[in-house]
Amino acid sequence: MMRHLISAADLTRDDAVLILDTAEEMARVADRPIKKLPTLRGRTVVNLFFEDSTRTRISFEAAEKRLSADVINFSAKGSSVSKGESLKDTAQTLEAMGVDAVVIRHGASGAPYTLANSGWIDAAVINAGDGTHQHPTQALLDAFSMRRRLVGKDAGIGQDLTGRRVTIVGDILHSRVARSNVDLLHTLGAEVTLVAPPTLVPVGVGNWPCEVSYDLDRVLPKSDAVMMLRVQRERMNAAFFPTEREYSRRYGLDAERMAKMPEHAVVMHPGPMVRGMEITAEVADSPRCTVVEQVANGVSIRMAVLYLLLGGQEPAAASHPRTEEK
């Protein structure tokens, strides 16, 4: 493991599998009467959110608290940041307070990278979503959810997603979730297909390790997991697609379309869903849909990442359990 988690592309296959395996153990803590581990006692983690995201913040906060870290929530809204204080000043303030890790959500792509590499701060940096760049813990929790459903909780230990076919549908252009998932799923051996109207696929996608299709119906029968991305209604005004109705007709997932998927295939969504746009209520509420599991799995994944980044001082080898020296 490295010192920071900035991009899913930075993870090796073994790193990623270690995180998933660790998360599997973390998930078991949720079944215990006392859902808490003393691991990060005395460590301070700051959730530095320059963008509103209640779900991601709460998920990180739950993970941090389950590991007994001291948690400081710093929301940029109404703070000195909106009064013109720069990211650098904020970082240096946190550094002076002696924080061990910064979980950062920022509207600007690359802000976590800059924070980690600028020398402004010594703490470990965990990217909780930056602009349209990356959201690595989301990709990890998605991969974890897939592995649990498609391979099995126990059977999945040590396994990657080799040969699994994952289809990601929606606003790829503006999606950090799509970017992170393409990187991570490819690393884990899955075959990824992106489906979107051509306006919502970035120029340069040809270099991504995935296929691109404009035809959802042709891809569905060959999918083990279908991930629906949120499509913001505002995109319509920038002429990315003509109307909401046309979008959902061509790229939305309804029960009829879901029936074209193989029996074992799951429907995923990073949330928040726009019901009636990219997904119908019927699909969202079906047992094939993993949305609620994804939320629970998010906590386990974030516990795993926090433990692996903060559990030791030294950069750790992402390898097998060390034999205990007695």
Add this chain to the structure above:
Amino acid sequence: MSKILIRGARVLGGEPQDVLIDGAEIAEVGQDLAADGAEVVEAGGKVLLPGLVDLHTHLREPGREDSETVLTGTRAAASGGYTTVFAMANTFPVADTAGVVEQVWRLGKESGYCDVQPIGAVTVGLEGRKLAELGAMHESAAGVTVFSDDGKCVDDAVIMRRALEYVKAFGGVVAQHAQEPRLTEGAQMNEGVVSAELGLGGWPAVAEESIIARDVLLAEHVGSRVHICHLSTAGSVEIVRWAKSRGIDVTAEVTPHHLLLTDELVRSYNPVYKVNPPLRTEADVMALREALADGTIDIVATDHAPHPHEDKDCEWAAAAMGMVGLETALSVVQHTMVDTGLLTWAGVAERMSVKPAEIGRATGQGRPVAPGEPANLTLVDPAYRGTVDPAGFASRSRNTPYEGRELPGRVTHTWLRGRATLVDGKLQ
């Protein structure tokens, strides 16, 4: 003024010769000239060029004196071998009236380090809606001949047409910053493979190329000359090449950084690489070098764009666009064009002095190294190898993309009308 004998310099990269300066002019060029009381500058192995002329400099004064002033900018220019810079109009207030251009012109005179030719804005406040008083700026003491809204594109086709036509009356030229605004909303870097990966808003090549195509056609239609600022794409080169083949009166410039750097550098999210137009791909860089060599691109212009430290010491999206360039331009051109065999030193003189002076109508600049000509000269040591250290810059700003990079060549002397502004690399 005293006499100076430059001994054994390779004039325009040719055979060693002696050049005698007497007062503000070149008195003699030849072999074994007698010193005869003149101050002698030993120039063995060095290359003597006409003083460089930069058609595209941001001096920031008035308004942003925290990043550069006319004085610090002209000192940087002299350090880089320049004897004339054209100061862009996007100051605060904008240089869109005779008053502002005269102020800049006067500050240039007072600095004494190099000639400052103010560029006037094409439209009032660079807003692209209403023509500025182009004639008044031309008739002012500053004698403006180059007009540009640089930083912003004159995107309205009618305004552009009118500007092209209007300046014909006094031999002016419009220098277009070619950037279709709608195609570049939220743009942060070149649109392509790297932007797709980094999730940064794309600045597509077509946003530059479509404006250039439109403007060369407009220039043809109204019979005007047009100058294209900072070409950055292979497609732009093709359009300019086509326009020249049709006899359209178009000239074009390229910046040193677009001859060397690519968008791969943006992967570091280091805002020092954030510039407009953005760094493009390797294929674009190669096409620009070729075009500069074959004359499709007429000149090298620095687009020297100083910014204070805090505007670059931040996340990418919040950072200002632009790089300083006056003090590294010649080294980058030597590295990319001369050392690669694409251009001779005579070719460098043509593209960094003669042609830019001609486009900007800078009298007394870009002249041959010959008796009777003004002694605007630059002496370069091409054998020098050094690492760029912005701490040594004369510019007030340090936002160079070359920090720590090894670049060849060094300007050792600059003379402005016979007066040394730079001696042995030290400003006078």
Add this chain to the structure above:
Amino acid sequence: MDTHASGVPRPVLEGPDIARVLTRIAHEIVERAKGADDVVLLGIPTRGVFLGRRLAAKLEEITGRKVPVGSLDITMYRDDLRMHPPRALARTEIPGDGIDGRLVVLVDDVLFSGRTIRAALDALNDIGRPRAVQLAVLVDRGHRELPIRADYVGKNLPTSLRETVKVQLAEEDGRDAVLLGAKQAAPAGEQ
């Protein structure tokens, strides 16, 4: 292993010794727990888990009843987490009926500083409330740093801090043995 300086590690217990020692511990548990009918064995990964399973089999032979056996990973409770790279976690598997009101016997291969057992007690605390907790170890090598002692000891092995004790078990290492060797010359700061 420690092949240099003082030579090849020396076996202090061989396969048959280990089997015999475990049989004795099993009998002691039955005796002290008065039939062992509320015993839950929890092995500490990695090798404690295998020893726990072996003990459970022996207890079943003796009592004729199945004895619940599980594992207890203590990684997240270690007090030296900050000093080492993070370790991959091992499985914690608590038998179905839980540990509340039961006699938990922790099983580990080597008892040394006592810090592992301290962590195990903390971990147990988060899982339930046993009637009592006891400790069974294959080897007690001394050098305790905490007030902890074992209830069942396979072999007391006085050692120097410059020695290492390595337990090998067929399930993990292909053979059963307890080896005593010399610590390799380590860079300063490493223990």
